[in-house]
Amino acid sequence: xxxxxxxxxxxxxxxxxxxxxxxxxxxxxxxxxxxxxxxxxxxxxxxxxxxxxxxxxxxxxxxxxxxxxxxxxxxxxxxxxxxxxxxxxxxxxxxxxxxxxxxxxxxxxxxxxxxxxxxxxxxxxxxxxxxxxxxxxxxxxxxxxxxxxxxxxxxxxxxxxxxxxxxxxxxxxxxxxxxxxxxxxxxxxxxxxxxxxxxxxxxxxxxxxxxxxxxxxxxxxxxxxxxxxxxxxxxxxxxxxxxxxxxxxxxxxxxxxxxxxxxxxxxxxxxxxxxxxxxxxxxxxxxxxxxxxxxxxxxxxxxxxxxxxxxxxxxxxxxxxxxxxxxxxxxxxxxxxxxxxxxxxxxxxxxxxxxxxxxxxxxxxxxxxxxxxxxxxxxxxxxxxxxxxxxxxxxxxxxxxxxxxxxxxxxxxxxxxxxxxxxxxxxxxxxxxxxxxxxxxxxxxxxxxxxxxxxxxxxxxxxxxxxxxxxxxxxxxxxxxxxxxxxxxxxxxxxxxxxxxxxxxxxxxxxxxxxxxxxxxxx
Amino acid sequence: xxxxxxxxxxxxxxxxxxxxxxxxxxxxxxxxxxxxxxxxxxxxxxxxxxxxxxxxxxxxxxxxxxxxxxxxxxxxxxxxxxxxxxxxxxxxxxxxxxxxxxxxxxxxxxxxxxxxxxxxxxxxxxxxxxxxxxxxxxxxxxxxxxxxxxxxxxxxxxxxxxxxxxxxxxxxxxxxxxxxxxxxxxxxxxxxxxxxxxxxxxxxxxxxxxxxxxxxxxxxxxxxxxxxxxxxxxxxxxxxxxxxxxxxxxxxxxxxxxxxxxxxxxxxxxxxxxxxxxxxxxxxxxxx
Numbered sequence: 001x002x003x004x005x006x007x008x009x010x011x012x013x014x015x016x017x018x019x020x021x022x023x024x025x026x027x028x029x030x031x032x033x034x035x036x037x038x039x040x041x042x043x044x045x046x047x048x049x050x051x052x053x054x055x056x057x058x059x060x061x062x063x064x065x066x067x068x069x070x071x072x073x074x075x076x077x078x079x080x081x082x083x084x085x086x087x088x089x090x091x092x093x094x095x096x097x098x099x100x101x102x103x104x105x106x107x108x109x110x111x112x113x114x115x116x117x118x119x120x121x122x123x124x125x126x127x128x129x130x131x132x133x134x135x136x137x138x139x140x141x142x143x144x145x146x147x148x149x150x151x152x153x154x155x156x157x158x159x160x161x162x163x164x165x166x167x168x169x170x171x172x173x174x175x176x177x178x179x180x181x182x183x184x185x186x187x188x189x190x191x192x193x194x195x196x197x198x199x200x201x202x203x204x205x206x207x208x209x210x211x212x213x214x215x216x217x218x219x220x221x222x223x224x225x226x227x228x229x230x231x232x233x234x235x236x237x238x239x240x241x242x243x244x245x246x247x248x249x250x251x252x253x254x255x256x257x258x259x260x261x262x263x264x265x266x267x268x269x270x271x272x273x274x275x276x277x278x279x280x281x282x283x284x285x286x287x288x289x290x291x292x293x294x295x296x297x298x299x300x301x302x303x304x305x306x307x308x309x310x311x312x313x314x315x316x317x318x319x320x321x322x323x324x325x326x327x328x329x330x331x332x333x334x335x336x337x338x339x340x341x342x343x344x345x346x347x348x349x350x351x352x353x354x355x356x357x358x359x360x361x362x363x364x365x366x367x368x369x370x371x372x373x374x375x376x377x378x379x380x381x382x383x384x385x386x387x388x389x390x391x392x393x394x395x396x397x398x399x400x401x402x403x404x405x406x407x408x409x410x411x412x413x414x415x416x417x418x419x420x421x422x423x424x425x426x427x428x429x430x431x432x433x434x435x436x437x438x439x440x441x442x443x444x445x446x447x448x449x450x451x452x453x454x455x456x457x458x459x460x461x462x463x464x465x466x467x468x469x470x471x472x473x474x475x476x477x478x479x480x481x482x483x484x485x486x487x488x489x490x491x492x493x494x495x496x497x498x499x500x501x502x503x504x505x506x507x508x509x510x511x512x513x514x515x516x517x518x519x520x521x522x523x
Numbered sequence: 524x525x526x527x528x529x530x531x532x533x534x535x536x537x538x539x540x541x542x543x544x545x546x547x548x549x550x551x552x553x554x555x556x557x558x559x560x561x562x563x564x565x566x567x568x569x570x571x572x573x574x575x576x577x578x579x580x581x582x583x584x585x586x587x588x589x590x591x592x593x594x595x596x597x598x599x600x601x602x603x604x605x606x607x608x609x610x611x612x613x614x615x616x617x618x619x620x621x622x623x624x625x626x627x628x629x630x631x632x633x634x635x636x637x638x639x640x641x642x643x644x645x646x647x648x649x650x651x652x653x654x655x656x657x658x659x660x661x662x663x664x665x666x667x668x669x670x671x672x673x674x675x676x677x678x679x680x681x682x683x684x685x686x687x688x689x690x691x692x693x694x695x696x697x698x699x700x701x702x703x704x705x706x707x708x709x710x711x712x713x714x715x716x717x718x719x720x721x722x723x724x725x726x727x728x729x730x731x732x733x734x735x736x737x738x739x740x741x742x743x744x745x746x747x748x749x750x751x752x753x754x755x756x757x758x759x760x761x762x763x764x765x766x767x768x769x770x771x772x773x774x775x776x777x778x779x780x781x782x783x784x785x786x787x788x789x790x791x792x793x794x795x796x797x798x799x800x801x802x803x804x805x806x807x808x809x810x811x
Contacts, residue, residue, distance in 0.1 A: 270688045271651045277658070282670075287661040291647060291654075298649045298690075356645040358611055359706075363662040364634040435645060436692065514613045 001094060005102030009084060009109045034111040041067075041115075042122035049126050055200055056126060057223035058207035064123070064144070064219030065210045071116060072151040085160060090259045099259075100252045107149045120144040127222040136233055137222035143240045144218045150247045154254060161258055211236060214243035280376075284365055288373025292349075296377050301352060301433050305345045306381075313337040331396035332406065335389035339410045340461060342382050343417025347457040349374050349425045351432035355520045361513050367506030371422045375502065378418055386410040405472035405483040408490025409465065415494030416464035419501020420457055426509040428453045429519050464497055465490070560622065562587040562714050562745035563608065568617035570603050570769075577603045579769040580617070585747055585762070587622070587713070590740050592760035592777075593749040594786070596794050600769040601749045602642050605718045608747070609639045621714055635663075638707035640700075642718035642749075646691050652678070652702045653687035656709055663710035670709065677705040680735055682728060696723040704732060708739075715739070717748040721755060733759050753787035767794045 048056040084103050094102075107113060120141035127133040211220030218240035225233035276290035296302045313334035320330050350357060360370060390406035430450040462469075468490035475482035509516070563585040570578040578600045585591045595601045606612035608619050610626045610633065619626040624633040647655060653674060660670035678684045681701045691699060704720055715736070721729050736746050737759070750756050756763060757777065763786065764774035772793045773780045781789050 272688055274654055274657055277654055282661055282667040284662050287658050291658055295649055354645050356647045358641055358644045361611055362609060362634060362639040364631045365662055517611055
């Protein structure tokens with residue numbers, strides 16, 4: 001039976017190549033990425049063979065432990081499409097141990113598992129100079145691979161079980177965003193360490209702790225042996241073995257629990273009244289705008305992309321500060337960057353509706369109403385952002401003379417961006433995450449167009465806003481009078497771009513409305 | 524349902540005829556003077572998906588004021604046909620007219636005349652039931668007060684009063700179906716095109732919906748609905764079309780199509796694909 005589950009997994013892998021050419025290209029890219037990562041890590045580990053034990057030991061232990069953490073957390077952050085969900089086997093009457101072993105072993109047949117296997121083998125090369133350490137490293141390699149795969153397996157099963165309700169999925173996306181924000185200062189702290197002189201010392205301190213945790217023990221055991229600490233090495237190996245056994249028991253218990261627990265159902269929440277529909281005009285455009293705003297607030301796909309928008313300039317500023325740029329100049333950065341991502345975020349808005357767009361077609365909604373309705377929430381957020389944000393930025397910068405430039409550039413980016421998005425979302429919808437799926441999951445029907453359209457819209461916005469940007473740069477370098485030219489250029493280009501974009505987008509929408517539904521159905 | 528006295532004989536309805544000015548055969552002469560207009564006329568409708576022909580030239584004529592059933596096996600082309608009728612899917616050939624207005628050359632005027640329940644398409648399910656009804660109504664050009672009044676009526680009729688404040692995403696399959704039917708009706712169209720309206724709807728709600736539809740037809744509205752449930756179609760519909768492999772095999776008044784047997788028997792006979800339950804003796808020897 002274990003062999004049959006393994007064969008099933010192989011068959012599923014083979015079948016993933018029997019799809020459309022572009023999906024295969026995506027798969028091959030994924031494989032190349034995996035192999036590339038593995039090669040880089042393996043080469044580094046082989047190179048460490050020629051370094052002193054004092055250098056190689058902490059590096060292997062710290063980064064090894066980190067790799068196991070990443071391996072376990074990855075399935076929680078990425079979308080979960082668990083093709084070997086234990087529940088799918090629940091009606092075949094298999095014993096829990098058979099199923100646990102079968103699914104556990106089948107998990108070895110995946111790209112990430114192959115990557116960690118290559119890394120684990122390379123780790124034996126690192127310690128091949130000393131026979132005792134080498135022997136331990138072979139045992140450690142087996143432990144590392146099994147521990148990684150089993151912890152990923154447990155994480156996947158737990159995640160697909162806990163995140164089975166809509167609301168818990170919505171919450172999980174916010175958790176990921178908070179994590180990203182939390183990691184940024186950590187990166188800044190790490191970046192502030194003077195690695196060239198103190199690096200190894202810092203790593204040694206960390207390794208002294210990590211090496212005795214279950215995740216680092218298997219990596220640390222051969223390192224300790226190579227350093228001559230035989231008893232420590234054996235103790236660490238024992239920790240790793242016990243941890244693997246614990247994981248298997250947990251996996252076995254979890255599997256039994258999942259198989260006999262009904263799917264979770266969330267309590268439905270009540271929303272009184274019509275909400276935004278009451279606050280906006282009772283025209284089709286007003287209703288579409290109210291619907292969009294409601295989705296921006298309620299749908300985790302929108303919430304995620306909106307919540308990311310202030311995070312991006314924050315990370316940029318942290319990065320530039322670490323790189324040594326003055327904070328004062330960086331004050332000018334956030335508002336235009338946020339405008340760029342805000343206007344860019346609606347360039348595939350129609351695809352987010354998926355097939356629900358039929359309602360607009362069946363009621364022959366005009367392109368104008370549809371376009372303006374979808375843009376309104378971005379304008380409601382964007383216009384105060386441009387005005388208020390520019391004033392705050394100029395205050396921090398300490399020179400009110402730059403205010404016209406800031407407003408001009410931000411307005412140009414926001415408004416032309418919305419105009420361009422209006423055209424692109426009607427003309428080139430590409431598969432998006434489906435309603436109710438995790439915002440971090442990949443759309444099922446991956447396409448070649450997605451990357452192209454994303455790039456085109458992104459640089460298209462910058463190109464259209466170029467007059468204002470150029471004038472602003474001249475204001476800083478040549479003559480402050482140019483700041484007012486930037487304001488004028490930005491407002492004119494922005495308003496013209498917005499109106500023209502909406503008009504063209506509306507025509508495209510009217511002509512292509514039934515193609516829009518056909519495109520959504522392919523998603 | 525009582526036979527609608529004003530219904531023309533549709534059993535001979537074919538593509539070449541001008542909209543329904545047919546002599547009436549079943550009813551006394553006194554009632555003949557006001558022939559029913561054609562609510563929906565489908566001519567030579569064709570749709571291919573790559574090499575597969577999903578709809579191979581369908582002609583149908585649906586008289587106003589009737590409940591018209593469309594039945595067919597899985598994959599027969601019912602949903603494809605209804606999608607083209609409602610302007611959601613572009614036909615490769617043929618035309619569709621709703622009360623004389625062509626759906627594909629004058630979509631705005633035509634679409635105003637019908638309400639749609641598509642099968643297998645999503646709803647804007649992050650809206651509450653009340654918001655979805657409001658949204659559908661306003662997109663159809665209703666004003667706020669009309670929408671409020673009708674939403675309340677529809678919610679009461681479909682038994683959704685307690686659910687209007689909950690997200691449609693949290694509805695059961697049957698409730699989603701009911702709110703979608705309610706949304707299709709809110710702008711009081713002349714024609715309702717309902718694809719699988721009774722799927723996963725409980726019997727009590729089905730009976731309510733049928734009663735609503737029958738009263739609607741009596742007032743002059745027309746309903747075209749597809750279903751797998753033959754009994755229900757036979758009981759409810761005045762006329763029926765049987766579609767198999769993208770072609771109409773039989774159409775007309777229920778009694779004529781049934782031709783003495785039940786609709787189900789007639790359907791199985793026309794659709795073919797019934798296999799004698801021979802072989803499989805191993806199924807009768809249990810493995811433990």
